[in-house]
Amino acid sequence: MRIFILGVLSERGPMHGHQIRLLSEEEHLDLWTDITIGGLYGAIKRLAAEGLIEEERTEQVGSYPQRKVWRITEAGAQSLSSLRLSGLSEIVHHPDPFDLILTRLDPDHLDDLPTIIEARVTSLKAMLTEYEAHSQVIARYLTLAESLAMRHRLVRLQAEISWHEQLVDRLPELIKDERTRRGLHD
Structure with a gap:
């Protein structure tokens, strides 16, 4: 500002x-x-x-x-x-509290994790879709620098979605690891 x-x-x-x-x-x-x-x-x-x-x-x-x-x-x-x-x-990239929470999962809600993460992916995809649509609407009003700045945000959202999709693929492994680590049984 x-x-x-x-x-x-x-x-x-x-x-x-x-x-x-x-x-x-x-x-x-x-x-x-x-x-x-x-x-x-x-x-x-x-x-x-x-x-x-x-x-x-x-x-x-x-x-x-x-x-x-x-x-x-x-x-x-x-x-x-x-x-x-x-x-x-300077590179500014703030830690996401999600990452800390991922390392401190609630053992009573491990079975809820797939639903929660899928909802998060859905929200991120909706954000991306909305951002892309709005970017197209205002594109003609933007300078080259503004367009590049908006593209940077778009690419960051795409990377976030990609990482979350990888997490979804590994959730069964993560949940199993958490149960083993805590001495819980399926």
Whole structure:
């Protein structure tokens, strides 16, 4: 979110929060980032408190409420440069709690595991189908970079489905191993 707000102010000049919000909607950021529309205003306040953006002026158009117009500061430009560099070079891949749970299965519910995992695969496939369909609908509005970012998410979803399908194939072996390890009998 910081990269988006600082980047917008750097590239397009001073803007008020509503303009930034409209731009995030126009660029469909919620589809391929963790940016939420509701979080933008809080992020603007935090960036201002940190001295990375500052109020340039207040404006009022017609009967709309007064709006603060923000601009990026020198410290904000330096922070943006650093964020861009680290964002390109750092690999971010968060652990999925699912993996830890898989290593700590409930022995009383081992027989439920195939149904639960199949439901998870079905949900992932539905997410993929929905994402692919939406991507096709908005494709003509996306820049090359946005298209590539969306493709990255699509490929990650496909990989997640593939891994889960491999898990489904190995569930009988996993359940048997868990029962043996815990001294349980079929």
